[in-house]
Amino acid sequence: MHYPFWYVPGLTSPMLIALIAVFHVLVSSYAVGGGLFLAMEVRYAHRTGNKEYLAYLKQHTWFFVLLTVAYGAITGVGIWWTIGLASPLPTEFLIHTFVFGWAMEYVFFVLEIVAAFIFYYAWDRLKPRVHEQIGWIYGISAWISLVIITAVTSFMLNPGNWQNNFWLAVLNPQTIPQILARTGASLLLATLYVFLHSSFRANNASVRTLIAQRSSRPAMLGAALILLGGLGWLLTVPESARAALTGAAALNIMAVTIFLLTVVVLFMFYYGPYKNPSWVSSGFAILLFVLGVIVTAEGEFVREAVRKPFVIYNEVYSHNVLKNEVPTLQQTGFLNGGVWTRHYITQRFPEIKTAEGKIDNARLATLPQDSQVEVGHTIFQYHCGSCHASSGYSGMKEILRGWDAPMLEKLVLNLDRYHYFMPPWSGTPEEAKMLTRYLETLTSPHPMETAGGRSSGVQSAASAR
Amino acid sequence: MNDFPLAPETPLGSPAPFWFILFFKTLGFTLHMIPMHIWFAGTVLIALFSLFGSAHARLLAHRMINALPILIALGINFGIVPLLFIQVSYYPVVYPANILIGWYWFAVIPLLIVAYYGVYYYAVQVRRNKVTARGVFCGVISSLAFLAIGYIFANNFSLMTNEPQMMAAYNRTAVGGAVTGTALNTGDPTLLPRWLMMFGLALTTAAVYILVDTVFLAKRETEEYRAWAAKFAFLLHTVGLVWFAAMGSWYLFGALSPELRQTAQSSVGVLFGLTAVAPGLVWLCMLLGRSRASDGRIALAAAAAQVVVLALNAVSRQWLQNVELARFFDPAKMRVETQWSPMIAFLVLFVLGLGVVGWMLWQLALALKPQPAMASSSGGSPKPRKR
Numbered sequence: 010m011h012y013p014f015w016y017v018p019g020l021t022s023p024m025l026i027a028l029i030a031v032f033h034v035l036v037s038s039y040a041v042g043g044g045l046f047l048a049m050e051v052r053y054a055h056r057t058g059n060k061e062y063l064a065y066l067k068q069h070t071w072f073f074v075l076l077t078v079a080y081g082a083i084t085g086v087g088i089w090w091t092i093g094l095a096s097p098l099p100t101e102f103l104i105h106t107f108v109f110g111w112a113m114e115y116v117f118f119v120l121e122i123v124a125a126f127i128f129y130y131a132w133d134r135l136k137p138r139v140h141e142q143i144g145w146i147y148g149i150s151a152w153i154s155l156v157i158i159t160a161v162t163s164f165m166l167n168p169g170n171w172q173n174n175f176w177l178a179v180l181n182p183q184t185i186p187q188i189l190a191r192t193g194a195s196l197l198l199a200t201l202y203v204f205l206h207s208s209f210r211a212n213n214a215s216v217r218t219l220i221a222q223r224s225s226r227p228a229m230l231g232a233a234l235i236l237l238g239g240l241g242w243l244l245t246v247p248e249s250a251r252a253a254l255t256g257a258a259a260l261n262i263m264a265v266t267i268f269l270l271t272v273v274v275l276f277m278f279y280y281g282p283y284k285n286p287s288w289v290s291s292g293f294a295i296l297l298f299v300l301g302v303i304v305t306a307e308g309e310f311v312r313e314a315v316r317k318p319f320v321i322y323n324e325v326y327s328h329n330v331l332k333n334e335v336p337t338l339q340q341t342g343f344l345n346g347g348v349w350t351r352h353y354i355t356q357r358f359p360e361i362k363t364a365e366g367k368i369d370n371a372r373l374a375t376l377p378q379d380s381q382v383e384v385g386h387t388i389f390q391y392h393c394g395s396c397h398a399s400s401g402y403s404g405m406k407e408i409l410r411g412w413d414a415p416m417l418e419k420l421v422l423n424l425d426r427y428h429y430f431m432p433p434w435s436g437t438p439e440e441a442k443m444l445t446r447y448l449e450t451l452t453s454p455h456p457m458e459t460a461g462g463r464s465s466g467v468q469s470a471a472s473a474r
Numbered sequence: 475m476n477d478f479p480l481a482p483e484t485p486l487g488s489p490a491p492f493w494f495i496l497f498f499k500t501l502g503f504t505l506h507m508i509p510m511h512i513w514f515a516g517t518v519l520i521a522l523f524s525l526f527g528s529a530h531a532r533l534l535a536h537r538m539i540n541a542l543p544i545l546i547a548l549g550i551n552f553g554i555v556p557l558l559f560i561q562v563s564y565y566p567v568v569y570p571a572n573i574l575i576g577w578y579w580f581a582v583i584p585l586l587i588v589a590y591y592g593v594y595y596y597a598v599q600v601r602r603n604k605v606t607a608r609g610v611f612c613g614v615i616s617s618l619a620f621l622a623i624g625y626i627f628a629n630n631f632s633l634m635t636n637e638p639q640m641m642a643a644y645n646r647t648a649v650g651g652a653v654t655g656t657a658l659n660t661g662d663p664t665l666l667p668r669w670l671m672m673f674g675l676a677l678t679t680a681a682v683y684i685l686v687d688t689v690f691l692a693k694r695e696t697e698e699y700r701a702w703a704a705k706f707a708f709l710l711h712t713v714g715l716v717w718f719a720a721m722g723s724w725y726l727f728g729a730l731s732p733e734l735r736q737t738a739q740s741s742v743g744v745l746f747g748l749t750a751v752a753p754g755l756v757w758l759c760m761l762l763g764r765s766r767a768s769d770g771r772i773a774l775a776a777a778a779a780q781v782v783v784l785a786l787n788a789v790s791r792q793w794l795q796n797v798e799l800a801r802f803f804d805p806a807k808m809r810v811e812t813q814w815s816p817m818i819a820f821l822v823l824f825v826l827g828l829g830v831v832g833w834m835l836w837q838l839a840l841a842l843k844p845q846p847a848m849a850s851s852s853g854g855s856p857k858p859r860k861r
Contacts, residue, residue: 011481012569013644015576016652025580078547079590086550087583093561094576094655097569104561105486109816112498115554116820116827122547123831127838130544134841143834173486175816331485348479349570349644353651366477387651394652 010329010347012097014391019401021394022095027313029091031306033084035198037155038191038305040077042199044121044151046227047073047128048144053223055137062219065211070129072206078125082118096395098329099165099320106178107161114157120150155195156188163187165321166312167247186241193234194305197274200228201301204282204294214287221286225278232275239268247322250315253430260314263307270304317396317430326432328392335435342370343388343436350391354384370439378446385447388440396431399451409448411455418445478637478802481566487811488562494817495563496792502555503788508781509549511679513542514624514672515714517593517617519680524610530702533695536600537687539613542593550586563805564634571634574643576655578626585619585626592616621673628669633659635798667725674721675787677714678753681707682780685763689773700767708764715753722750737797742790749790752783 015022047070054063092100104111124147128140135143163183164171171177207220246254254260277297281288320327330338330346338346344354345367355362358380361372373384393405400406409417421441425433434441488495516538523535560568572579592612599609633640636659643657659665688703695703726735738746759776766772799805 013573013648014652015573015655016649017655022576029583075594079543079594080587082547082550083583083586083590086554090583091580093569093572094580097565097573100561101481101484101565101569102486104558104565105484105489108489108558108562109813109820111558112555112820113816113823115551115558116823118551118554119548120827120830122551123834126544126547127834131838131841135837136841139837139841143837146830146834173811175489175813348481350651352477352479353648356645383650390650390652 010098010343010350010391011101012329013349014329014394015094016390016394017398019398019404021396021398021402023395024402026088026091026095027310029084029087030313031309033081033088034309035302035305036076036081037085038195038198039073039202040081040121041148041151041155041192042195042197042227042231043073043077043202044125044144044148045196046199046203046224048141048148049227050223051144052141055141059219061213061216065207065213065216065220067129067132068210069203069206070132072210074125074129078122082122096320096329098331099325102321102325102331103161103165106164106173106175109175110157110161110179114154117150117154117157121147121154124150152192152195155191159187159191160184162312165319166250166316167245167322168324182245183242186238186245188238189234190238190242190308193231193236193238194308196227196231197235198231198301198305200224200231200278201294201298204289205298208289208291208294217289218286221282221289225282225286228278229275229283232271232278235271236268236275239271246315249318249429250322253315253317254311257314257430260311263311267304267307267311270300274300274304318425318432326435327395328432328435329395330432330435335433338435339437341437342368343392343440344368344384345370346435347391350387353387357383370437373439373443381443381446382450383447384440385443385445388436388444389447392435392444405448405451406453409452411458412448412452414445414449417448417452418442421445421448478641480803481569483808484565487809489811489813490562490817491810491812492563492806492808495559499556499559499563500785500788500792502552502559503791504781504785506549506552506556507675507784507788508679509545509552511676511784512538512545512683513549513593514620515676515680516542516683517589517613517620519710520596521610521614521617524605524613530699531706533699534684534703534706535613536605537692538684539593539597539600541687543590543597546590546593563808564799567634567640567799567803570640570644571630573655574633574640574647574653574657575626575629575659576653578655578658579630580655582623582626585623589616589619589623592619624672625669628665628672629659631795632662632665632668633657635795636662636664637802663729664725667721667729671718671721671725674714674716674718675753675784677717678711678756679714679780679784681711681714681760682756682776684710685760686773686777688767689763689770697767701765704767705764708760711757711760715757718753719750734794734797738794742793745786745790745793749783749786752779752786755779756783 017025047066050066051063053059054066089100124143127135128143128147132140160179160181163186164178164181167181167183168178169181171181203220203224207217211217211220243251243254254264274297281293316322316327318327319325319332320329323332325331326335334346344350351366351368354368355366358376361369361376363369373381376384389399389405397403397405397408412420418441420427421444422434422438424431436444520535520539520542523531527535592615596605596609596613596616599605633643639659639662642661643659644653647654647657684703685707688700688707692700692703726738730738756776756779759772759779763769763772763776796805
């Protein structure tokens with residue numbers, strides 16, 4: 010509304026964020042946990058004089074650098090890149106709240122990169138103690154960057170009583186639980202990467218056994234942290250998020266699956282690699298890795314989904330409107346509130362433009378039917394388009410089968426009443442009629458409706474309305 | 475001011491004074507340009523030399539491709555700073571420009587991934603001394619991807635200061651008031667000279683890098699190669715300088731509006747004059763360095779002077795951006811709510827971070843010192859080395 014809306018047919022632009030974010034998290038978690046793993050294991054290999062293990066660790070570091078410093082870094086920037094395109098207002102809000110958080114994170118990024126390259130490229134040149142120290146500089150910097158970005162993402166779910174204060178925003182109620190869970194996920198995922206890599210690349214059986222034994226401990230710690238952090242997360246999510254989690258079947262199934270799979274993985278590690286290190290075969294490593302990917306992807310999906318109707322809880326709604334703007338928009342109009350919507354409509358329909366250059370809501374109904382549909386389409390793009398495609402992802406054509414005009418208008422005027430995970434209607438009643446006109450063009454017959462007429466159940470429901 | 479639909483000012487206010495934002499935005503852009511120029515011009519050189527170069531030229535290509543994975547990682551990170559601070563003060567124009575070219579802007583991410591892994595693939599082959607046609611092909615693809623990214627950036631930053639073009643792009647691509655994200659700023663006469671001017675400047679930075687590499691890092695290579703590389707660096711710098719001057723003239727006298735040019739000449743003529751003549755100082759260093767492939771002082775002087783050239787360029791660009799925007803938007807007038815304690819925390823961390831980086835580099839230098847024969851990283855050179 011404050012910015013032009015990026016229309017991505019069939020998918021919606023915010024889905025592009027999800028696409029990049031999931032693949033990024035899978036690598037960024039490894040960037041943190043893998044860094045700590047390498048620092049710890051290089052120290053162990055140096056202390057025990059285990060040259061074979063050290064040689065494997067060098068090989069693993071190359072894989073690590075190749076994946077995290079290139080792909081991980083670019084997709085990390087990619088998320089930030091894409092949120093500015095798909096959700097500019099929340100991005101503007103976050104930038105103005107956390108610019109110095111990001112600037113601090115940037116310092117740690119630079120430390121990570123310099124440390125990672127020196128750690129790998131000067132592997133055989135550095136004194137063992139210095140090599141270990143540089144490994145720890147990488148690991149600790151990566152973990153601090155996790156802490157900083159988690160403060161931002163947790164703020165989005167529950168800012169608490171932050172009073173426009175940076176430090177209170179950082180220390181929001183969700184920060185510690187999410188840091189615990191993300192640290193746990195990093196340790197666990199890093200072990201899964203190590204297992205996967207070593208099962209294919211470590212030729213020496215004694216090295217594979219050593220890896221299985223030593224890496225299963227941080228993995229089990231990671232699983233325990235995920236469970237602990239997850240519990241804390243559940244206790245500190247806002248009421249609306251808890252309602253979404255328990256009310257939506259898909260979300261509660263996912264949440265339970267995450268919990269159960271984490272417990273299963275914990276036991277698999279204990280009875281598998283920890284007690285029986287020789288069990289770590291390529292198949293076992295692939296199975297664990299796939300489970301890890303599923304849990305991580307589900308975790309990200311749940312974290313994103315429960316935030317609705319907000320992008321930033323209690324501050325910015327999912328339709329790119331500030332919470333405190335809604336009462337004004339309901340008085341003066343959604344289209345008038347948005348600089349781009351107002352520009353578009355007044356240019357397209359100068360007959361409803363006032364002397365002050367605004368849209369006269371009262372005159373909307375005087376427009377011809379086709380023009381009313383067009384106005385409704387603009388409202389749909391800006392009010393609904395972040396979460397719904399006309400047809401496709403969460404598509405209105407599919408959702409609205411069997412709906413009629415009175416039902417639609419009631420729905421539009423009471424969005425948040427019908428579905429508490431939707432934002433409130435943020436326009437005038439006249440605009441609601443325009444949106445209804447457009448939505449009517451997307452409706453199609455009820456799926457139960459047959460060529461010869463409606464089934465009795467549908468008919469009676471319709472007549473009851 | 476006019477009818478451009480500017481987003482309302484954020485209720486949060488700017489978290490730092492405008493001068494602070496400008497300082498870090500310009501500093502960050504200067505730091506970003508150093509590695510970015512080396513890969514921007516470097517990948518094109520590498521592709522050309524790999525396909526058509528002499529033995530020395532191919533060795534130079536191999537030396538450069540070996541260093542690029544590190545330079546790209548640093549350059550991407552340095553690029554975060556200006557992009558972060560531009561969003562703090564210029565958000566009402568940055569986001570619309572981004573969104574109008576949405577798909578192209580989004581494509582920067584996959585293009586960068588392709589370019590980066592293309593460089594890695596080629597570099598690994600060079601290190602293993604097994605360069606194949608596929609490796610060279612990856613190098614060529616990387617260079618094309620970086621050129622495309624540069625073109626997209628030129629589109630974005632020329633569009634954000636040109637409100638008639640933004641409105642034209644919006645009207646062209648609006649669907650129900652939303653936009654398809656398929657616009658490019660091709661109607662703007664400044665687009666091409668902007669993009670090409672940056673490439674010319676990149677050639678000069680790459681030339682300075684080649685001289686520094688030859689003098690300090692290529693001690694294991696033959697004298698013939700080092701003499702050739704120093705001469706080539708001078709030639710490349712000369713070509714870059716001529717290119718930069720030609721594109722700069724096109725930009726200033728053929729593309730920029732007369733009012734803006736007038737403003738530029740009258741208010742900060744000295745700054746623009748310095749920006750125009752400073753590369754000449756580097757050229758003199760390169761001229762001296764062309765026959766002294768082992769003179770570290772000349773190479774260091776050239777490098778230092780090039781950093782000054784880039785800093786002047788960044789300041790001039792910033793100044794011009796503000797003047798162009800002043801026609802419809804003035805970021806300096808926005809409300810400021812300085813976040814003092816986070817700002818101080820950042821500055822302290824910044825200094826500490828520099829200290830830690832310095833310590834790591836010092837440790838690296840110490841580690842490399844006892845074995846100077848191993849200092850070079852170009853394992854896969856196509857010519858045998860001396861000794």
